[in-house]
Amino acid sequence: MSKYVFLIPLLPLVGFMINGLGRNFLSRMLVNIVGCGVLIASFVVSLLVFREVAAPGATPMVIRYFDFIKAGGLDIQASFLVDQLSALFLLVITGIGSLIHVYSTAYMHEETTAHYARYFAYLNLFVFSMLLLVLGSNFVVMFIGWEGVGLCSYLLIGYWFENKSYNNAAKKAFVMNRIGDLGFLLAIFWMLSQFGSIAYADVFSKASTAPTTVLTGITILLFVGAMGKSAQIPLYTWLPDAMAGPTPVSALIHAATMVTAGIYMIARSNVLFTLAPISQNLVAIIGISTALLAATIALKQNDIKKVLAYSTVSQLGLMFLALGVGAYTAGVFHVMTHAFFKALLFLGAGSVIHAMHHEQDIMKMGGLRKKLPITHITFLIGCLAIAGIPPFAGFFSKDEILTAALEKHPVYYVLALATSLMTAFYMFRLYFLTFSGKFRGSHEQEHHLHESPVPMTLPLIVLAILSVVGGWIGIPAVFAENAHLLSNFLSPVVASVRPAHPAIHLTHSSELALMGGVLVLILVMIVLASKKFAKENIDTAEPSGFSAVLSNKWYVDEIYEAIVVRPINWISSFLSRVVDNKLIDGLVNGVGKGVQFSARQFRLLQSGQVGSYILIMMIAIILFFIFQLFWKL
């Protein structure tokens, strides 16, 4: 099967080429066939590859294609690595990618054909880059994919480029990502100078020979990269703004795949992180702070996509917590289940927005349960999954993270638990405000309410099924011994490191009791949300006091504006006005003026008096002799 691995990323690239170049003359049907077809084909190849990798005794395949950079001792191969971790990500990316492509054919039907083809071209290019990212067998190939997904994210956030604020959101995402990318790039250079190679195999096998300080530096820089891409404090503010893009894009890029690239990167380099405890703690602390902060903001947002965006940031924070406490498998597990239910929720939200004619304010929704039955059911499943109700997918992965956090330090556990409870509350606030009560929008909107067409509901149903069963591959040991299929599957690549001296040792019965307790608390949260938001009259007054702080997102954007953006603007205008206009221009013009001036002076020597020329000649010759004869150099 390794012969055909190149097809997985190549197919979306071909799709990008065809749709991108032919956007002005391809028919809509052809665009659909090409755009979705390449992804589905790629998914089929991924499935075959996965089956091979999942077979017992399978070894990681490194497939080399050509020398990418070869200069002196530097040898960077363009090569792919197919092992358990990348095979899993391949499935998630191409699988969810295919569903979202299908969904997009209906969601984007109002676009003109040229823009429609452009949209699918970008989407295909994104999938190509993402596949490159997870398939690369060294950090450079990963970085190429990393930059590619950043570019596509920028292009798709700014897809409706006539809208200036959307363009600004796109630029914000790009700039924030660049800050992180710089960290990643520096980490690559450092690894290159430390290990002499950036292939995973070389780096990880030599990792234990490097001093801890170096490893700490490298891993912190890697984590800075992950902060940008995976929207962690302090670089998370781009993700909520990224909701300017079309909803399927938010589902694919800003929930299911791209933002988990940081998790993938850290899980991939788990060997390095395990050897650098300081970085691990940093990852855990940043992760849990982000999770908490984003969850509090999500409590008070009224834009359906913004709530989901902050929820994504918060869930990503939980994944980083898992990575930080050494539970790499739990992190990857949560990436997978989160991809299912968050894609489902976003697509559900897209279905609602579609039905409401691009209305995103949940205060203007309500009572959509009867009008959008399929969307309602699937959205409810998504909410149950993200809230962590068994047997839905989110329960298993979240529980694993909570357990790992508890074993590391109880504070992590308490904060993660608080995050989970808030998650349950705001998700059901969203659910009740959208689907129950009575309709609060305009009459015209109510008149046009309709269930979405099949290409939109079908992905919803598939994702809903996945959100139900997706967690069953990671059943914890308390329920059944050795039933954690994912952990067994990933063990050759990503081995979770349990703390040598767990802060709290859990017996099976106490673990079950904790689980039950958490479950009860989550149910209480859901009931609270239903009491508050499932009624007929919703209090739509402007928030005040602390809730105003929350609904204004802790004023983080304003703080950044004040401490980063304004000083930078001031410095650039200073550089432009003073340094560039005065200094640089002065220097350049000064050289020209100086030459002109001196030429005007020297011209006077050209008097036409032959005698004066000869005199100068004589003086020069005499000087020459003096230098030659008496100036002993």
Add this chain to the structure above:
Amino acid sequence: MPVIPINYYIFLSLALFTIGIVGVLTRRNAIIIFMCIELMLNAVNVLLVAFSKMHHVAAFATDRATTAGTEAQLFVFFIMVVAAAEVTVGLAIIVMLYRNIHSVDINFLNRLKH
């Protein structure tokens, strides 16, 4: 026969050359400038011949058949020939000049400047 030391020749040549230079610098009559240039050329010729003879005498003391040091005297003839040609052209120019502006004062020859 008493040998005249080389210094005498050098100083003679230097004197002639300086007279030539000063003449060129100070005089305005083209013909006199011309003569001064000739003077400088011949100062060089004197020096060439003097050094040539000096080297030849030194070489002749050890080897009676030597021609070493005589090349400079050939060189002097070259200079003379070139100088003669130059004088021909130069005098012709001066004659034409005189016909045109009725003067041989070089300070009037600055038309190119304007």
